[in-house]
Amino acid sequence: MDAEVRRLEEELQADLQKANTAEDIEALRVKYLGRKAVINQLFAKVPSLSGEEKGKWGKNLNLLKNKITSAIEEKIKGLGSAEDKIDLSFPAKKFDKGSTHIVSVVSQEICSVFEKLGFTVVEGTEIENEWHNFSALNIPLDHPSRDAFDTFYLDIPQKNAQNGKFLLRSHTSPSQARVMNIIKPPLAVVSPGRVYRPDQVDASHSFMFHQVEGFAISEDINFAQLKGVLLNFVRLFFAPDTDLRFRPHFFPFTEPSAEVDISCFICKGKKEKCSLCKGKGWIEILGCGMIHPKVLKNCNIDPKKYRGFAFGMGVERPAMLKYGINDIRLFYENDVKFLEQF
């Protein structure tokens, strides 16, 4: 009897140590206190013991049973307190899921306004060749923008000599030539993307920035329609009471050409100290014009049959105007504190 009780106690201690979950403890309870528990077999032996032994073992086994019961209860309590440590009311950990970059947001905003006006979005390529970037667009060989100081030329062998050297495109206008060679009019396209110029970086210049090119070609398109499209754009993008001003300008790829200003949406031209327009009342935002007949011809579209208008604008500048950002470098530093505001 002595040895059996000792073995039972040792086994119980070992089992208690191993039991970690509610299921483990339940298994323990069944094993040590259940109907088939060893202790019950020991109790069954008591009546056959001699007088003195009977009393002793009856008492000892009862004490042992109480000990087992309280050890198991103790274990259950321990488990409960471990579970209590998980506070279900505690606020969840913040999950930083990131967001679309402000330049992409504004580029998409610009494109989606033009989509509402019937334009389709088509992306060009960032690595261009001289033909698409300059020649097709009627930019002559001696034009300053072709200079090595104004364009990033790439040292990649060109298979088709007619296309000239490879370069990082200096504007999104080459998308005009790419699209016109594939899609035939009538067409209305906007083309967003990055452009590159070896400019000194300062608060308003960067060697890489973004533009959106737009153009529409049909048999009877005219300058009035260009004005209508741009007026709709600025009213939807900036503010419903925005006005436009066209100033004559020169671009090799459009004739006539114009630069376009919007009325200052902060002071409406009324404040000399306006931080945005400095009291001028107007802010320059884009270039535009009627597509030069030579450009249509270069891209296999009959200039006698078709006309087109085109416009090109930066993305960073409208973004700075609309969101009150005063330094272009903020867009590229990618400081999360700046980016997460938008």
Ligand code: DAH
């Ligand atoms: N490509 C010109 C630039 O980067 C912008 C431009 C002006 C585009 C007039 C046009 C346009 O399509 O008609 O400065």
